[in-house]
Amino acid sequence: MNIFALTGSLTIEGLRETGRMANFAGRGALSGILGPFYWRAFFSSLMRIGFTSLPVVGLTAVFTGAALALNIYDGSLRFNAETFLPQILSVSIVRELGPVLAALMVAGRCASAMAAEIGTMRVTEQIDAMSTLAVDPYKYLIAPRIAATTLALPILVLIADIIGIYGGYLVAVYGLDFSGPVFIRNIAEFIENRDTISGLIKAAVFGFLIAVMGCYYGFRSRGGAQGVGAATRTAVVAAAVAILASNYVMTSFMVEF
Amino acid sequence: MTETTPAISVRDLHKGFDSNQVLRGVDLDVNTGRSLVVIGGSGTGKSVLLKCIIGLMRPDRGTIEVDGRNISRHTESDRRYMTRMTGMLFQGSALFDSLKVWENVAFRLLNAEKKSRKAAREKAIECLGQVGLSPEVGDLQPAALSGGMQKRVSLARAIASDPQILFFDEPTTGLDPIMADVINNLIVDRVKALGATAVSITHDMASARKIADEIAMLYQGRIIWRGAPDEIENSGNPMVDQFVHGRAEGPIKMAVRKS
Ligand SMILES: Nc1ncnc2c1ncn2[C@@H]1O[C@H](COP(=O)(O)OP(=O)(O)OP(=O)(O)O)[C@@H](O)[C@H]1O
Ligand SMILES: [Mg+2]
Numbered sequence: 001m002n003i004f005a006l007t008g009s010l011t012i013e014g015l016r017e018t019g020r021m022a023n024f025a026g027r028g029a030l031s032g033i034l035g036p037f038y039w040r041a042f043f044s045s046l047m048r049i050g051f052t053s054l055p056v057v058g059l060t061a062v063f064t065g066a067a068l069a070l071n072i073y074d075g076s077l078r079f080n081a082e083t084f085l086p087q088i089l090s091v092s093i094v095r096e097l098g099p100v101l102a103a104l105m106v107a108g109r110c111a112s113a114m115a116a117e118i119g120t121m122r123v124t125e126q127i128d129a130m131s132t133l134a135v136d137p138y139k140y141l142i143a144p145r146i147a148a149t150t151l152a153l154p155i156l157v158l159i160a161d162i163i164g165i166y167g168g169y170l171v172a173v174y175g176l177d178f179s180g181p182v183f184i185r186n187i188a189e190f191i192e193n194r195d196t197i198s199g200l201i202k203a204a205v206f207g208f209l210i211a212v213m214g215c216y217y218g219f220r221s222r223g224g225a226q227g228v229g230a231a232t233r234t235a236v237v238a239a240a241v242a243i244l245a246s247n248y249v250m251t252s253f254m255v256e257f
Numbered sequence: 258m259t260e261t262t263p264a265i266s267v268r269d270l271h272k273g274f275d276s277n278q279v280l281r282g283v284d285l286d287v288n289t290g291r292s293l294v295v296i297g298g299s300g301t302g303k304s305v306l307l308k309c310i311i312g313l314m315r316p317d318r319g320t321i322e323v324d325g326r327n328i329s330r331h332t333e334s335d336r337r338y339m340t341r342m343t344g345m346l347f348q349g350s351a352l353f354d355s356l357k358v359w360e361n362v363a364f365r366l367l368n369a370e371k372k373s374r375k376a377a378r379e380k381a382i383e384c385l386g387q388v389g390l391s392p393e394v395g396d397l398q399p400a401a402l403s404g405g406m407q408k409r410v411s412l413a414r415a416i417a418s419d420p421q422i423l424f425f426d427e428p429t430t431g432l433d434p435i436m437a438d439v440i441n442n443l444i445v446d447r448v449k450a451l452g453a454t455a456v457s458i459t460h461d462m463a464s465a466r467k468i469a470d471e472i473a474m475l476y477q478g479r480i481i482w483r484g485a486p487d488e489i490e491n492s493g494n495p496m497v498d499q500f501v502h503g504r505a506e507g508p509i510k511m512a513v514r515k516s
Contacts, residue, residue, distance in 0.1 A: 036371075038368065117355075120354075121353075124349060124351055125347050125349055125351040126351050126352070126353055126354075128308070128313045128347070128351065129345070129347055129351035129352075129353075129414075130353070130364075131313070131336070131340060132311060132313070132340055132343065132344070132345045133340070133364050133365040133368075133369065133414070134337075134340040134341060134365055134369035134370075135364065135365065135368045135369050140368060
């Protein structure tokens with residue numbers, strides 16, 4: 001096969017896959033909207049995705065905030081701007097690091113878990129069985145997970161923002177001799193609603209993408225444990241790439257306003 | 258027989274996977290209220306045949322009519338039509354391992370028919386009783402059950418909403434002879450008492466004789482013989498003969514290489 005044909009067929013296959021994924025995402029989201037909506041499945045996903053991700057998201061945030069404070073301090077010292085540490089720290093966390101890091105952690109935990117769970121259901125014919133029992137697997141399995149992750153991520157990110165800033169606060173106040181009340185007042189005066197909101201919008205999009213990747217690769221898995229393993233791996237990588245790429249696209253729109 | 262439209266009518270059904278042509282022109286009629294047993298060697302496509310009929314696989318060619326409605330175009334509404342009136346026992350049980358046993362049995366009642374949890378649970382316990390399982394089993398997870406118990410739970414799930422057409426893929430495989438006979442009786446009972454139509458797959462000739470009004474043998478992608486259970490002993494067909502008596506020597510060659 002010559003190089004042009006190879007490039008062409010790879011491009012076509014890539015576009016096809018993207019199309020299938022978009023189709024899947026649309027069908028999943030639509031069946032959630034059209035109902036019936038399975039609240040029980042939704043709440044159990046919400047617990048599993050949202051609540052149990054709190055510790056890992058919190059830990060990521062506190063250490064990132066702390067390290068970030070040190071770096072900002074060190075960097076801004078070079079042009080005597082170290083008093084702006086609280087402002088720079090908070091805007092970096094709220095707009096960028098909070099959403100991206102929380103989403104990457106949740107992708108690692110949940111996109112893989114979803115792919116493994118749904119993939120196992122696929123290869124053991126549980127999904128086939130479900131449709132013979134007059135329950136649409138898109139409605140029972142996909143829609144609740146998409147809804148739960150899309151809702152859980154903004155909440156997790158809000159918490160991550162607070163914990164991350166707190167990590168920076170600890171370093172600044174106890175390590176770098178900042179005054180605590182001034183640190184907080186500076187942030188409160190500086191941060192605008194649109195900083196926070198843009199971060200939360202990103203988070204919702206990331207949540208949607210995580211669920212779509214996890215469910216899509218799980219749903220399509222074939223051929224036993226090996227197929228499920230491959231699906232799990234692909235789901236995590238695809239979710240991470242989707243998060244980072246969509247982050248850039250969204251950021252480039254958001255900073256223009 | 259003078260029925261006008263058979264419950265299931267399959268014509269010239271073809272289904273293959275890549276180069277592996279599994280079904281090569283299956284013709285099959287099942288009349289309403291009758292019980293058909295499909296026999297055939299391992300890997301001849303019995304499960305594939307059931308999955309095509311029930312709408313889980315799309316046939317490559319041929320038509321499938323259920324109660325006179327052509328469902329072989331495999332549209333969304335065809336599949337919804339099929340699921341409304343059918344129940345299926347999967348060969349591998351296919352229980353939902355995240356749900357308790359009773360929630361498995363009542364899955365359709367809870368999630369499609371929107372029954373209250375209390376009513377659904379009662380019905381589930383009743384169905385579990387019919388397959389010889391005690392109410393306490395209902396609160397276990399499927400993973401805590403033996404293979405034979407899982408099969409019975411799966412059977413209970415298939416019959417829980419009283420479907421008109423039942424598909425059983427090896428209902429008695431992995432059960433002890435006594436329990437197998439209980440299951441046979443249950444299937445006979447469903448068909449006779451409720452007027453359901455049943456298509457079962459089995460390798461167990463005793464079970465086939467008991468539950469079948471008719472037996473059909475699938476071989477090399479086609480139905481090669483069909484008749485009443487008491488005709489099968491002297492079918493005059495060497496392939497059927499070999500299968501029924503379980504002989505390694507005969508016209509059916511198993512793909513076993515002797516080194
Ligand atoms: N999803 C699938 N993809 C590819 N090939 C398949 C698939 N399902 C079945 N086959 C192939 O179709 C053939 C028939 O399979 P099937 O499961 O129908 O056999 P069977 O008659 O039910 O056998 P057994 O008695 O062992 O259950 C096999 O060769 C199998 O490899
Ligand atoms: Mg089979």
